[in-house]
Amino acid sequence: MNSSVIVFPGSNCDRDIAVALEKLKFKNKMIWHKETILPKSDLIVLPGGFSYGDYLRSGAIAAKSNILKEVVKAANKGCLILGICNGFQILTETGLLKGALLQNKNLKFLGKDVFVKAVNTDNKFCNKYRKNQILKLNIAHNEGNYFTNAEHLKELEERNLIAFKYCSEDGVVNEENNPNGSLNNIAGIFNEKKNILGMMPHPERMVDPIITNDNGVNLFTSLLN
Amino acid sequence: MKISNVIVERHGLKLDEYSKIKELLKREPNLLELGIFSAMWNEHCSYKSSRVHLKTLPVKGKAVIQGPGENAGVIDIGDEDAIIFKIESHNHPSFIEPYQGAATGVGGILRDVFTMGARPIALLNSLHFGSPDNSKTKSLLNGVVSGIGGYGNCIGVPTVSGETKFNSSYNENILVNAMAVGLAKKDKIFYSKAKGVDKSVVYVGSKTGRDGIHGASMASAEFDENSEEKKPTVQVGDPFTEKLLLEACLELMKDNSIISIQDMGAAGLTSSSVEMASKGELGIELNLEKVPCREENMSPYEMMLSESQERMLIILEDNKEKDAKEIFEKWDLAFVVIGKTTNTNNLTLKYKNEIVGEIPIDSLATKAPVYKREWIKTKLPEIESRLKDLKKIKLDEALIKILSSPNQSNKSWVTNQYDQMVMCDTVQQSGSNAAIIRIHNQEKSVALTVDSSANYCNAHPLTGGKQIVCESWRNLISVGAKPIAITNCLNFGNPEDPIVMGQFAECVMGIKEACEFLDYPVVSGNVSFYNGTNKKNIYPTPVIGVVGLIYHSKNKINHLLKKENNIILQIGKTFGHLHQSVFFDEIHSMRDGPPPEINLANEKNNGETILKLLDKKMLSSVHDVSAGGLLLALAEMSISSNYGLKIEKPKTLFNLIEYFFGEDQGRYIIEVESSNIDNVKKILKENNVFSEIIATVQKDNFEIIGEFKMHVKDLCTANNKWYNNY
Numbered sequence: 001m002n003s004s005v006i007v008f009p010g011s012n013c014d015r016d017i018a019v020a021l022e023k024l025k026f027k028n029k030m031i032w033h034k035e036t037i038l039p040k041s042d043l044i045v046l047p048g049g050f051s052y053g054d055y056l057r058s059g060a061i062a063a064k065s066n067i068l069k070e071v072v073k074a075a076n077k078g079c080l081i082l083g084i085c086n087g088f089q090i091l092t093e094t095g096l097l098k099g100a101l102l103q104n105k106n107l108k109f110l111g112k113d114v115f116v117k118a119v120n121t122d123n124k125f126c127n128k129y130r131k132n133q134i135l136k137l138n139i140a141h142n143e144g145n146y147f148t149n150a151e152h153l154k155e156l157e158e159r160n161l162i163a164f165k166y167c168s169e170d171g172v173v174n175e176e177n178n179p180n181g182s183l184n185n186i187a188g189i190f191n192e193k194k195n196i197l198g199m200m201p202h203p204e205r206m207v208d209p210i211i212t213n214d215n216g217v218n219l220f221t222s223l224l225n
Numbered sequence: 226m227k228i229s230n231v232i233v234e235r236h237g238l239k240l241d242e243y244s245k246i247k248e249l250l251k252r253e254p255n256l257l258e259l260g261i262f263s264a265m266w267n268e269h270c271s272y273k274s275s276r277v278h279l280k281t282l283p284v285k286g287k288a289v290i291q292g293p294g295e296n297a298g299v300i301d302i303g304d305e306d307a308i309i310f311k312i313e314s315h316n317h318p319s320f321i322e323p324y325q326g327a328a329t330g331v332g333g334i335l336r337d338v339f340t341m342g343a344r345p346i347a348l349l350n351s352l353h354f355g356s357p358d359n360s361k362t363k364s365l366l367n368g369v370v371s372g373i374g375g376y377g378n379c380i381g382v383p384t385v386s387g388e389t390k391f392n393s394s395y396n397e398n399i400l401v402n403a404m405a406v407g408l409a410k411k412d413k414i415f416y417s418k419a420k421g422v423d424k425s426v427v428y429v430g431s432k433t434g435r436d437g438i439h440g441a442s443m444a445s446a447e448f449d450e451n452s453e454e455k456k457p458t459v460q461v462g463d464p465f466t467e468k469l470l471l472e473a474c475l476e477l478m479k480d481n482s483i484i485s486i487q488d489m490g491a492a493g494l495t496s497s498s499v500e501m502a503s504k505g506e507l508g509i510e511l512n513l514e515k516v517p518c519r520e521e522n523m524s525p526y527e528m529m530l531s532e533s534q535e536r537m538l539i540i541l542e543d544n545k546e547k548d549a550k551e552i553f554e555k556w557d558l559a560f561v562v563i564g565k566t567t568n569t570n571n572l573t574l575k576y577k578n579e580i581v582g583e584i585p586i587d588s589l590a591t592k593a594p595v596y597k598r599e600w601i602k603t604k605l606p607e608i609e610s611r612l613k614d615l616k617k618i619k620l621d622e623a624l625i626k627i628l629s630s631p632n633q634s635n636k637s638w639v640t641n642q643y644d645q646m647v648m649c650d651t652v653q654q655s656g657s658n659a660a661i662i663r664i665h666n667q668e669k670s671v672a673l674t675v676d677s678s679a680n681y682c683n684a685h686p687l688t689g690g691k692q693i694v695c696e697s698w699r700n701l702i703s704v705g706a707k708p709i710a711i712t713n714c715l716n717f718g719n720p721e722d723p724i725v726m727g728q729f730a731e732c733v734m735g736i737k738e739a740c741e742f743l744d745y746p747v748v749s750g751n752v753s754f755y756n757g758t759n760k761k762n763i764y765p766t767p768v769i770g771v772v773g774l775i776y777h778s779k780n781k782i783n784h785l786l787k788k789e790n791n792i793i794l795q796i797g798k799t800f801g802h803l804h805q806s807v808f809f810d811e812i813h814s815m816r817d818g819p820p821p822e823i824n825l826a827n828e829k830n831n832g833e834t835i836l837k838l839l840d841k842k843m844l845s846s847v848h849d850v851s852a853g854g855l856l857l858a859l860a861e862m863s864i865s866s867n868y869g870l871k872i873e874k875p876k877t878l879f880n881l882i883e884y885f886f887g888e889d890q891g892r893y894i895i896e897v898e899s900s901n902i903d904n905v906k907k908i909l910k911e912n913n914v915f916s917e918i919i920a921t922v923q924k925d926n927f928e929i930i931g932e933f934k935m936h937v938k939d940l941c942t943a944n945n946k947w948y949n950n951y
Contacts, residue, residue: 009556010465012381016649034555048647050379053465109374111644112637140378140644205646210778211663212646 001026001224004041006071008033008062013048013085013204020204021045024220031067038070043080043223046071046087048140048202058101058143059089068094080124080223081196085141088188088198097191097198099148104141105181111140113212114179116164116187116201117171123194126163127225128218134171135164135215137201139179139187144200146182146189153183163188163197228259236263242594249588257526257574257582264492264530265499265589268754273594274720275752278733286746288709290411296337296488297407298748299414300710302774306664307411308671309343312351312404312714312770314753318459319401323368324375327401328462331376332534334405336488339471340537342415342478343407346648347662348377350387350403351675351714351768355396357631357951362391365399372462373403374642379464380471383651384643385660386674391631394679397758402714404770406673408664415478417487417497419505419540419566424484426498426509426564427546429553430470430536434519436460437493437532466535466558473556474537482545489536495529497538498564499572503590508569513576517559525576540566600726606684608804608818612882615813620881621933623812624856627886628864629943630811631951633853635864638948652778656865658703658849659771663778670781672706672773678852679764681820684805686728686765690735691823695890697771698743699849702832703893705782705839706773711740713750713769718762720754728765729754736767742825745771782839784848784894785866786922791845792902793870793920796909797831797892799855801883807853808886820888827891834912835893841908843901850892856885858894859920860927863937864944869926873919881932896922 003026007014014030021028029039033051038044051062062068068090075081075096083091091097104110113136118129129135148156156162164187168177178185180200188199203216233243236259246254246262254262268274284292290307291299297311315330335345350373355362366389377384382405437460477483485505487497494516502509513525519533541549546562553560567573572589574582618626627633636656645654652670653661659674676697682689694711701708713736718725740747756763775781803809804818838844846866850858856872863870875884897905902918909916928934 009469010379012379012468012647016647019649049381050465050468053379053463055465108371109378109642109644111374111378111646112641138646140646142378202646205649208649211649211652 001042002040003028003043003045004031004039005045005047006031006033006067008051008065010051010053011047011049013202017045017047017084017204020207020220023207024217033065033067036066036070038074041074041079043082044071044074046083046090048085048087051086051090059086059093062090063093072096075196078193078195083198084202084204085200088200089143091196091198096196097189098152099146101143102145102147103143104145109142110179113138114201115167115169117167117173119162119165120160123190125197125219125222128222132171134167136213137203137215138205138212139201141200144180144182146186148183156189157184161190161192162186163190164199164201228253228256236260237267238263242266245594249585249592255582257529258584260526260530261495261582261584261589264495266593270492270496271593272752274596274598274754275729276595277597278730282733282737282747283741284746284748286710286744289746289748290414292746292748293750295416296340298710298712299341300748300772301411302671303669305410307409307414308406308772309338309341309409310404310406310712310770310772311337311749312402312675312712312768313337313751314714314716315401315403316399316716316753316756319369320399322459323365324372325459325461327369327372328376329460329534330401330403331373332462332464332467333490334403335380335382335467336490338405338407339474340415340486340488341409342413343409344475345382345405345407346650347406347660347673348382348384348403349673349675349770351677352387352389353395353400353766354391355399356393357391359393359396363951369401370639370642376462376464378644380468381647383645383647385645385651385662386655388675388677389636389639392679392764394764398756398763400716400756400766402768404675404712406772413478415483415486417485417501417504419485419501419507421484422507422566422568424566425541425546425562426511426566427539427541428516428536428559428561428563429539430558431463431466431533432517432519432559433523433528433531434533435523435527435531438527438530460532460534462534469556469558470535470537473553473558476552477549482542482549484540484542486537486539489538491532493530493532499586499589501538501540502572502586508567508571508573508586509564510567510573510575511564513574515561515563517561525574525581529574598720598726599723600730601723602727603686603731605819606817610809610813610815610817612803612880618812620856620885620929621935623808623886624860625943627807627811627853627857628860628940629947631947633807633857634947635944652781653704653783657783658700659706661704661775661781668777670775670778672701672704672775674700675768675770676700677766677768679766680805680810680816682732682767683764684820686731687735688820688823690732690767691739692820692890693767693769694736694739694743694745695823695828696851697769698745698828698832699893701771701773702835703784703847703849705780706775707836708743708745708771708773710746710748711769711771713747713767715750715752716756716763716766716768717754718757722762725762732765732767739825743829782844782847784846784862786862786868786896787845788898789922789924791896791898791922792918793922794895794897794916795855795892795919796835796895796914796916797827798889798915799884799887799892800889801880801887802889803883803887806886806888807857808882821890823890830912831891831893831914834909834914835895838905838908843897843905844895845898846896848894850894852888854886854888860940862894863927864940867937869923869937870920871923872929874929874931
């Protein structure tokens with residue numbers, strides 16, 4: 001499977017995702033933000049970091065970059081798009097995913113391991129997880145508080161477009177286990193066609209048991225399935 | 226403009242120093258030249274009070290590639306790899322403007338490391354705040370922690386370890402020390418020494434603004450009630466630009482274009498150009514109208530003294546300009562040739578074709594003043610408080626009180642504001658004895674930690690100096706690492722006060738003695754004097770940052786209890802030394818008497834024996850016994866693992882408070898499976914290491930037989946509440 005990781009000035013999880021993709025046998029290319037042509041890709045990843053310093057608003061400037069026009073075109077043709085952390089913020093800024101990521105409820109950067117539940121496993125990204133499987137993933141963000149309007153939130157729930165929800169170690173989804181204040185504990189969502197996934201937790205940080213655990217591996221192997 | 230005495234003093238120079246300047250120049254300096262002398266001769270840049278003492282430190286060793294004197298120290302970690310690391314203070318700016326002060330402290334130390342060709346792989350910090358009930362502490366804590374996180378998180382280097390301490394001696398002068406650790410190839414290390422005449426001097430990075438003018442001079446003076454007015458001397462950080470600068474520099478370093486490279490840190494363009502020329506015994510000529518400026522009409526004086534961040538000076542090989550420029554343009558960074566090396570041995574400053582300043586390089590560097598300041602030996606303090614005269618307290622009550630005190634509380638409120646995982650090589654995060662970072666794509670790891678013991682150093686600097694070195698050594702041993710080398714950040718009060726100078730001299734002696742004995746060289750460091758306000762000096766606070774090596778990452782060990790019925794042994798002897806202990810401080814507010822003594826031979830033998838046991842995979846967990854003594858160390862092991870412990874009382878006649886809270890040095894706690902216990906005991910005996918069985922691992926309950934029993938959850942609750950309620 002061919003993957004492309006878009007590198008913006010200020011991206012800082014680009015190497016991490018590339019390492020994870022290569023470890024799991026993707027043929028990966030790094031694409032500099034000034035490029036205007038995307039190589040043929042089955043998967044495009046928008047990595048974590050602080051694209052363009054996240055000045056103005058997280059992901060706002062990256063959403064206007066040259067290469068993003070190509071990413072939007074590819075997305076509309078059905079290419080798989082994965083936005084992690086800053087990548088999720090960029091996806092909401094481009095409108096490829098609805099809603100917005102506000103500042104965390106405690107108004108502080110939050111870097112820690114959290115538990116999330118794979119709510120929807122009937123899609124390209126999560127088919128190797130069991131439904132409602134609980135994963136321990138790492139988060140590291142200042143703006144991860146997912147917000148959207150009531151109508152869209154209802155649609156997300158009813159049409160099963162939520163990928164991951166923050167929960168306790170035993171799967172309880174409640175305010176106590178909501179690290180950043182996201183509506184309905186949302187940690188990741190799909191677009192309607194489910195070819196685009198945006199998520200705040202970092203699956204690429206969970207592919208090596210010596211470092212953490214391997215809870216992120218199945219997200220990548222699902223794509224190869 | 227005629228230079229008056231007032232102008233000289235405003236530049237932080239003494240009148241006799243000014244006379245020396247005139248002597249060296251054989252004329253009066255102009256204002257620009259005076260500014261340059263003040264920037265180079267201040268304490269922060271010249272080490273004029275500390276140099277004679279620092280020279281005594283051991284700086285050589287098998288693993289040392291580069292000791293003090295460069296941007297950072299370099300050590301060999303085997304194969305093709307080198308670790309480049311240094312710690313530096315940003316105390317004064319952080320007190321005035323906590324977010325930016327702390328952030329630019331991180332930015333500055335990162336540049337010191339990547340300017341030598343290393344990709345930064347970890348950040349650490351040591352923070353000392355005033356008493357929590359001091360009105361300024363809360364906002365300083367908030368600002369500093371978010372500033373440190375803000376910079377490291379954005380540039381994408383994990384902040385993996387640190388310490389956050391509170392003590393009223395820092396009420397008006399906090400300490401913010403940041404350490405950066407980078408990884409380079411041994412044969413690709415870049416130095417600041419210029420070579421060759423007529424080579425292009427290139428300015429890269431951010432544009433120069435009016436921020437931070439005279440920052441280094443500010444850092445070389447005490448605070449007073451007007452310190453708030455110094456806010457404009459604090460620099461503003463831009464981690465995004467630093468990330469671009471980092472990537473651009475590392476890209477340029479892949480090829481052989483660079484003769485020498487130096488970051489513009491304290492005293493900006495002045496110190497970087499002088500440093501390069503001085504080391505190369507050359508002259509340097511700068512055309513200041515070419516300096517990229519952020520603001521209009523900047524004078525040569527402002528350009529030379531600005532401490533704008535995220536800038537570097539590079540001397541390039543011939544014919545490499547075009548390729549180098551392309552790299553910096555790709556990253557949208559300024560790249561301008563602003564001068565050249567010369568054979569004049571002068572710093573020559575031109576502005577619009579006119580010479581506006583000319584100073585012999587050696588007068589700024591090698592001929593800068595060096596002082597042998599007067600100093601007084603600190604006597605071993607008398608003992609005033611005796612346990613038998615103090616109000617009795619139960620063991621469990623004291624433990625809970627200590628666990629919930631600001632200094633001993635769980636620090637996740639702080640560390641959760643740091644990205645500890647970016648780069649995906651963090652084997653062990655903060656909250657353990659030392660952080661462990663894997664060398665990318667390899668089996669080996671480095672272990673990293675920072676330590677300080679201001680209470681001990683204040684009571685007796687010589688012992689305190691030895692103690693911190695030993696404590697850092699124990700912390701590395703406790704994660705299974707072979708200690709390699711140290712960097713130090715020496716935070717002290719006013720060196721013109723013989724008592725303070727004595728604290729400095731004796732701390733350095735203590736550090737020297739311990740480092741020599743442990744074969745643990747000092748490869749880089751920084752001195753921060755004048756920490757105090759209105760003649761009130763801070764506690765002497767040397768901070769030690771250390772690097773150790775773990776050959777196989779999968780052999781990592783931590784202090785989490787692993788299995789029910791495992792046996793707990795104490796390594797090293799307990800004598801029950803309570804003076805200068807956490808117990809006396811937190812429970813009785815007593816800070817009299819001497820700190821615990823250090824026995825270097827025991828330290829070395831105990832540590833090396835533990836490494837032998839780890840090599841044979843005979844231990845399940847290891848923890849060092851430090852501040853708070855045995856009981857706090859045992860409680861920490863329970864809290865972090867959720868296992869309980871059944872602890873025995875000492876078999877000999879011992880006061881239980883002294884036994885459980887005494888801070889005797891050179892001790893560890895090890896967890897051993899019962900099937901290994903005979904072998905472990907045998908090896909300990911063969912190596913003449915004192916040990917005794919003190920506890921067994923059990924579920925849920927933390928207890929001392931015959932004294933108290935409580936659920937581990939209650940320990941966690943006590944340990945977790947302070948920050949969240951502050």
